[in-house]
Amino acid sequence: FNTKTGKKGGFVFAGLPYTGDYVIVASMPGAQAYWQSGVKAGRDVDYAIDLMPGDGKRLTLDELKTIMAAQGSG
Known part of the structure; x- marks a missing residue:
């Protein structure tokens, strides 16, 4: 989505869908990609996303899965 x-x-x-966990991923030119795992739909939660300076790269799904697995959050 x-x-x-x-x-x-x-x-x-x-x-x-309200079932399952989601990952929010944010990126923009000149910023480091950000992700938040363990997000559940329909919880009326506000997420504050602060992007840090970076190369502006958009992570692919495979790259995100690799990073999350290495950090134990995937």
Whole structure:
């Protein structure tokens, strides 16, 4: 599921099934990619995402899986 932020940085994922865990991934030019695992749909939780300076690379699904497995969160 993809989404984009609004002018103030807010985002919503509409239509996600309420079962299972999700991973939020954020990226933008000039920033390091960010991810938050263990996200559950329908919980009305606000997530603050602070991006750090970086190369702006967008992680592929395979890259994210490798990183999460190495960190024990996948």
